[in-house]
Amino acid sequence: MTTTTPIYQVDAFTDRLFGGNPAAVMPLTEWLPDPLLQQLALENNLSETAFIVPLADDPAADYHIRWFTPATEVPLCGHATLASAWVVFHKLGRAGDTVRFQSKSGVLGVSRNGDWLTLDFPRLSTESRPTPPDILAALPGAPAESLYVPNDTNYLVILENEAAVRQATPDLRRLKALGNQGLIVTAPGDDGDFVSRYFAPGAGIDEDPVTGSIHSVLTPLWAERLGRETLNARQLSARGGELRCQLKGDRVAIAGQAAFYMEGAVRLPEA
Incomplete structure (x- = not known):
């Protein structure tokens, strides 16, 4: 039996196609093995692929999010979080104007106001x-x-x-x-x-x-x-x-727009 999972590509921090930063967003029902997540990100060959899994029983967050470059997992990513929020609102049917992602950098909120999405991110020290x-x-x-x-x-x-x-x-x-x-x-x-x-x-x-x-x-x-x-x-x-x-x-609000590019289905390798 062939298993597939959806994939979306969104240009973030821009209001036009082929501008901003393209991110792949892959909603999952449960986590796949880490080596497979890395292989998928490498195959997508974008600066970031975001994987999101719904959190039904977590009062603090709505999804768990992880980000992979073609080479490694990273602790924080803005454009793929913005793209993920766009997908949650426009493709996964989330009601309301906020979504919360649990991540390696804590809970990251995203709110929408018209065409603008605002990330609630931690202030990073130097x-x-x-x-x-x-x-x-x-x-x-x-x-x-x-x-x-x-x-x-x-x-x-x-x-x-x-x-x-x-x-x-x-x-x-x-x-x-x-x-x-x-x-x-x-x-x-x-x-x-x-x-x-x-x-x-x-x-x-x-x-x-x-x-x-x-x-x-x-x-x-x-x-x-x-x-x-x-x-x-x-x-x-x-x-x-x-x-x-x-x-x-101790927080930073980072707002941008997004342009939808494509959606499809990825065939996952058989276990």
Whole structure:
């Protein structure tokens, strides 16, 4: 007997197809073995595949969510959570305007207001460190001091301006040699409040098109620097993305839109 499971693909943090960051969302009735989840994410070959399982008896959350890149499971992912919420509201028939996901980073709420979905994410802490030699070699012009994010092992460097972020072409082999997840580069924005890009060769992603989770770090950073809690952000990948961010104490609200691309069924291997 052939077993299939549904799959959806949604472009997150954009209002148009072929923009933002594409995520696969695979609703399951129960968890599959971890090696199979990783194989499915590799086969999908997107920066993230989100797997969600309903939680019928959990008063704190509605679904359990996990995220896999083609190479590894990650502790937090914004765009695939936003895409999962879109699927829950528009394809799985959830009533109301909120959904809660239990995750490795705690309970993550998502609310909808018209075409906008807002993630309720944790504020992630950073540590100031000397910029590692591999980053200095990989990214000419990188500052001598950087920030390290213990939650997901990312490094973050602040560049002089938007043009420097847009023109950054880091040596991905040197970045991978760091042995961590990736590198965030950011600067003040010309039109919005700040811009960023994210390179994650340690997670099997050369450059992530739009990364909601890094805004759990970027929002408090720029809120402090700019002296306000509500910020407009852009990620300057080739696909590009728009985010509305707000610092709320130890939480960060990260809002974006979504564009539906496709749905289908995946044939699972026989046990």
